[in-house]
Amino acid sequence: MNAIVRLEQSSDAAAIDHVLRSAFPTDQEARLVELLRKHQRLRLSLIAEIDGVIVGHIAFSQVTIAGSVANPTGLGLAPLSIVPELQRRGLGAQLVGEGLRACERLGAGFVVVLGEPEYYHRFGFRSADLFELKNEYGASEVFMALELKTASITPGLVRYESEFSNLTGAL
């Protein structure tokens, strides 16, 4: 199954909210995206659309590596969601693939994600431990990184935008 993937437009907010609320067990991801949008912290927000209906969403926001002198440009992938009735048909993979290509075009050096390793390894994400990257959530094996530019990751603590601070668990 293939969808049209495009940038979020202002009129898409309600439909994206619906996707998030239907895909996740609680409303915390929907509230997170709402806050990131309100504070203009959605660095990249893409939707997947089939026959004019929004069925999936992926967001990227800026992350920083605390203490890094090099100050590399990194993005955090979160959240990713597909409406339940269309899951496991390749739409999530399409959004991740097109999202990562868009991150490259934006000039990002690397992308991090907190999620299922089994799912994200197929896109080239590897354990963040290999890059000596830590995160603020105490997560280890579910925290992964992908270098878009060689040697763009410097060891340190990855900080997400402040809107993430009320969240618990992997996205």
Ligand SMILES: CC(C)(COP(=O)(O)OP(=O)(O)OC[C@H]1O[C@@H](n2cnc3c(N)ncnc32)[C@H](O)[C@@H]1OP(=O)(O)O)[C@@H](O)C(=O)NCCC(=O)NCCS
């Ligand atoms: C996770 C999610 C975005 C994947 O998108 P999708 O379109 O359903 O997945 P794709 O079709 O791209 O990939 C399917 C494969 O991903 C894997 N997969 C899907 N959901 C998975 C999950 N929750 N955990 C682990 N692997 C998963 C499986 O290997 C599956 O292959 P299979 O059907 O042959 O077993 C989607 O299922 C979703 O929105 N889930 C609820 C929200 C969520 O948990 N998001 C967080 C992502 S970290």
